[in-house]
Amino acid sequence: MDHKTILKKLKLCIQLMELHDENTFKIRSYQSALNSLERGDADIMELSDEELGKIPGVGKSILEAIQSLKSTESFPLLGDLIDKTPQGILEVLQIKGLGPKKVKTLWEELGITSTHELMEACQSGKVAKIKGFGEKTQETIIQNLEFKASNAGKWLYADIEEYINELTEKLKDEFSHSLIAPVGEFARKMEIISQAEWLIATKDIPKIQHKLAKLKDFEVDKSLSGPFTLRGKIKDWDLQFTIYFTSPEEFPIKSYALSASPQHLQSQIDSKTTIADALRVNGFKDEKEFFSKHHLQFIPVEMREGFGEVELAKEHKIPTLLEESDLKGILHNHSTYSDGKNSLRQMAEQCKEMGYEYLGISDHSRTASYAGGLETERVIKQQEEIDQLNQELAPFKIFKGIESDILGDGSLDYPEDILQTFDFVVSSVHSILNMDIKRATRRLLTAIENPYTTILGHPTGRLLLRREGYPIDHKTIIDACAKHQVVIEINANPWRLDLDWRWVRYAMDQGVMLSINPDAHEVAGYGDMKYGVLVGRKGGLTKEMTLNALSCEEIEKYFSDRKKKMIKK
Structure with missing residues (x-):
């Protein structure tokens, strides 16, 4: 049991209370407590009962629930609610776009108690006929169910x-x-x-x-x-x-044949011979000998995907790939100022202890109220603390950033006088995700054209195995980043890994730098940098084209020079 799991269990309890029409006041009290706990700076597991009791909304019953969760991983109310809920309903509640009220309606009116029954009801058109659903909602449910099944x-x-x-x-x-x-x-x-x-x-x-x-x-x-x-x-x-x-x-x-993708195996070495052909007719003691025999540069295993790597190998143009040791700093991180688990000091000290030269802190902007987004006063307070910590931790440096929500029209959060106080701005979409490719692309283009955008964060908003990203015209977006000198993030969180590695080479070819960012919400999140490097290497990413492979002095100059050049005063 940990902090996040306790919050998830309380959230599930609230969902099930709504599903079973529990007392409205009781639901609100649990929601109020959950909101306070999510916005708090401290780890629930480390708080004493006395400290928990002082948190707004945490009354006697919720305190007892937390105590029980810490010791038994459940509590009586949650157990009772789960006992009277069909197991399949718990799965239906996980379907994106279906809240407890809609699930309750499906259960009561159509007798749906599983995702299988839900799909059948959608395919037969029954769901669209229910008041409050309609054809569009039914189609969205089908898409989400198919996505879940395919994964x-x-x-x-x-x-x-x-x-x-x-x-x-x-x-x-x-x-x-x-x-x-x-x-x-x-x-x-x-x-x-x-x-x-x-x-x-x-x-x-x-x-x-x-x-x-x-x-x-x-x-x-x-x-x-x-x-x-x-x-x-x-x-x-x-x-x-x-x-x-x-x-x-x-x-x-x-080993070679079974490790490579089918597309790689069908790649042409010459007009008559594919990689697969060469493997069948030529014995070799190891891979090095195989490449040498066919006058090919060695192709790292992770690149054997059929994305033009054989052509590069024929011309000996496969670059030296990025190594995790090349990275000098960690950008795009969150602290307890917004929805992070660790304080700014903790995030900085751990980053320094791991041998990095700098930390980019980029908490959520004010529109992301669900994630404790920073109002202007909190921005000022955080920047003052950063100044103090920079004096204390020098030569290690914390750069002042923000993860600015890209609003519906593509504009950034905060007025210009606040945006210009940041060393860098990570611009990301977090809301209104049901966009078609034209709208999504236009929205990102507007953000990219904003001179305060330094880094485009997780470009498609995807969550692997959870939800598809919104569709974008990758070439148009990358070309715009090249034009406006905007870095593109490879979000290293294993759920995201976005920008997708399949677009890394195109970005580099256009002169667009990439930044490996963990989007860490706690110090443990720094470990995700490894996965950002892995997918960067799959796309052929080099040290030279990676923003945070720059030294502290170099990236400080990069941020300063870019602001002077892009922001006309």
């Missing part, structure tokens, strides 16, 4: 990475005389993993298969398996697996 059994790379690595080491220990390597999406460090895949080289395939089938981690499906493959599901995880078998002699060939 079932898939995992974020960041969520599965540690487990797959541990399982790989376990296989190596178990079969120490065999060659073993993860292949497929995981080997290429794809942002989403739909199955775990390994290649095992052995001289006794039947023996290894027999032993593997007995390992408690794997649930083998014999109907899907064959003489050279084992398939099934990893126990305790909703994740499919495939284990391929080959001879030690063929291990280098098979």
Whole structure:
């Protein structure tokens, strides 16, 4: 149990109270307490009962609920509500765009208690006929259900990475005389993993298969398996697996072939030969020899996606890719001034302790009231604290930033006299996400044209496996960033990884710099920088084209020079 989980449990309780028509006053009191807890600076787990009791809205019943959550991970009211709620309704409540009131209506009028029943009702047109729904809402529900279904059994790379690595080491220990390597999406460090895949080289395939089938981690499906493959599901995880078998002699060939994407394998080495053709006819002891034989520059595994990397390798134009050690600072972070978990001091001290030269703090702007967005007085207060901390922590430096909401018309939050007080501005969309491509693109273009926009934050607003991003014309957006000298963020949060790596090379080709930003809401979020670097490398990102690979002095000059050039006074 942690701070965020307690907040999620209280929110679920509020949803279920609304669903079951609990006392309105009671619902409001819980919501009031939740609002106060979300806006507070402290970690609930670290607060004493006395300190919790002083928080506005936290009365006796809510204090008891929090105490129970800390010790048992639930509390009586929540337990009772869950007990009288069909399990499928809890899933329906997770569908984007359906609040408790709408779910209650669907339950009462159509008897819907599962996502399967909801989809059937939508497809038959029943949902559109209910008062307050209509055709548009019905179509949105269908799209959200299809998106959810299409992502079932898939995992974020960041969520599965540690487990797959541990399982790989376990296989190596178990079969120490065999060659073993993860292949497929995981080997290429794809942002989403739909199955775990390994290649095992052995001289006794039947023996290894027999032993593997007995390992408690794997649930083998014999109907899907064959003489050279084992398939099934990893126990305790909703994740499919495939284990391929080959001879030690063929291990280098098979490893390459099974790790590359189909598009990469079909890439032409010359007019007659693809990568796949070359793998079939040429034996080689390792990948280095393979590339050398075909006069190709070595292609890093994560780049073997079929996005023109073979053409670059033929011309020896694959650059030296960005390393995590190249990064000198961390931009786009939140503190307790808005919706962060750690104080400004804590965020700065941890950043410095990790060896970085600077921190960019960019809390939410005032329009993001749901996230404790900063009113003007809070901006001034934060900047005063930054000045004090900069004197204390020098030569480490905190840069004054803001994550300004891009409003519906594309304008930025705050008047010009406030915007000019920031060293940099991250401009991001957080609301009105149901835009078509024309409106979404126009909105971003307006923000990019604003001279105060330094960095375009998470350009599509996507949340991987949770929601699709709004559609944008990537080329038009990137071209505009080139024209107006706006940096594009690669948001390193594993749920975002936005800008998508597939557009990194185009951005660099247009002269647009990228910034690896964790969007950290607590010090632990700094660890996400790793995933931003991974997807940057997939797109061919270099140190030279990464904003926060600049030293503290260099980026301070960059911010200063850009403001002087772009903002006419």
